[in-house]
Amino acid sequence: MRQAAPVLELASARADALRDELNPITISRVAIGCVYIDRLASCREALDRVIEDGRAGGAVGLGISAMVSNSVDNWHTGRWVEADRLAAEGIALCERYNYPRYSYILRYFRCLVAAAGGEVEDTLATVDAMTRWSTPRGAGITVQFAHHVRALVHAGSGDHERAYQEATAISPAGTLAPFRPHALWVLIDVVEAALHSGRTAEARAHVAAMRRERIDRLSSRLALVSAGCAAMVADDDEATAFYQQALAVPEAEHWPFDRARIQLAYGEHLRRVRRPAAARPYLREALEAFERLGARPWARRAVAGLRAGGTTASSAEPVMAVLGAQELEIARLAASGLTNRQIGERLNMSHRTVGAYLYRLFPKLGVTTRAALRDRLDELMPRDQGPDSPAETVT
Structure with missing residues (x-):
């Protein structure tokens, strides 16, 4: 992760330059380089051009790759309806032109939206099929995708033990394993599942790994998540400062699901330390974000927090x-x-x-x-x- 920091300025400049780029290969490669440093917003206009070309029968493979990149951005920025629609369109193109690997990658984004919406049975069936296809072919990233979806399913249903096992299958608690950048997408999942399953030491070790690797320098999303996770593991008298630091991160609102999960955790913390009036606005704002996204299990959790604090939600x-x-x-x-x-x-x-x-x-x-x-x-x-x-x- 630390090796990525020196090239952030270059990556941002290359992404910004895509506005005038006509070569779809260059656009695709730059976008892929922006996936785990959260710079895809600058690539979207160029990616849309590549997608349109693929729809028209041009560079179909590159068009599908561009759909994957935009699906990443749709997921992180809360455009879940668009994420589901674009992924469905991409899967249809994959089936028409025989791109099975991309087909399973795009199914991952549909599964993320479904998992966050509380759709359990069909989602788990789909990721099981992803795993069966990926494992014998050595498609390790697709297997990691399946672990991510299962972690989200189990977190939503309150099975924190299984959520922990799935999230840490990507990278063990206390480490951000080399060549596993997908660990950056399950940071909250690892920390929350560890805390809710009685693994406070593991949760704190994971936060220590985030600090050690200085992931907060990579993007505003990771600065938000890093500070939010630090707040979750902090002692009660220190937690508020970390939560406030997380929610004050510039552009934090650009990442609505991560931000709402941190607001929810903050509200639950305030309620736990007997400050229900202070908890109320954070729980309510989290609830509104979950409602907009369609994240039903988390919306129900926010409602429960409001009611537990003596409020009719x-x-x-x-x-x-x-x-x-x-x-x-x-x-x-x-x-x-x-x-x-x-x-x-x-x-x-x-x-x-x-x-x-x-x-x-x-x-x-x-x-x-x-x-x-x-x-x-x-x-x-x-x-x-x-x-x-x-x-x-x-x-």
């Missing part, structure tokens, strides 16, 4: 319990006044598919019209209530 819990991320996005767009065709253009699906989604989700929410849908979402998912609003009365 006016939240989207009923919505999150019955709607998936795609359904929720379509419901919001429909409630905003967009037509089925306009929604389809925005989400790259047919207006008939949008209509089918709405046909299924209306009865789930107990409504029959778009006006009623808007009112129902406003009722269940208020956005403008402050911490002392009437909906948050202490019981």
Whole structure:
């Protein structure tokens, strides 16, 4: 990890220069170099050009590779509906042009979104298939992807022992193993699972490894995660300073799932040290982020934290319990006044598919019209209530 620091300035410059780059091979290679240092945002415009060329029958393989890179950025920056849609499109191209390895890599991103949304059975079946395909072919990175997805599934379901085993299969607690850059994507998973399974020493060793490798210098995401994990393992009288440091990282909001997980941990810490009023805004902001993402298990955990602190949580819990991320996005767009065709253009699906989604989700929410849908979402998912609003009365 330390060897990456000296080339960060060069990598950023090369990524910025892609705006004028026409060679798809150069674009693809620079983007791949930006994956684990979180510089893909600067590559997106160029990657989109490569994707369009692949869609048109040009450099299909490079187009699929560009879809993988954009899927990475979609996952980390919370564009999960887009991540799922783009990965599905890429899988179809892989099957058409016989790119099985890319097909399994793209399935990984669909599985991440599904796992974070609490979809367990089908997700585990898919990653088991990934492992069966990857292991005999020596595709080690795909096996690591499967461990990541399983860790997320088990973390969401509260099985911290299994989450720990899966996350540390990528890199053991207390180490950031050489040639395992994917360890940078499961830092919170290792630390949280270690703490919740009674492995405080292992959690602290993992934070020490982050400090030793100075991963906070690599990107704002890793600065956020490094400080947040340090807060999780700190003594009660030191934790607040670390949490505040994490949430003050510039561009922290660019990484909504990581940030919300740290806000959730902070709120739970404040509640644990008997500061429920101070915990409330962090738990509520985390809840709102999880709702937007469609991260239902974490949304339920935030709701539980609010209730345990004596607050009646006016939240989207009923919505999150019955709607998936795609359904929720379509419901919001429909409630905003967009037509089925306009929604389809925005989400790259047919207006008939949008209509089918709405046909299924209306009865789930107990409504029959778009006006009623808007009112129902406003009722269940208020956005403008402050911490002392009437909906948050202490019981």
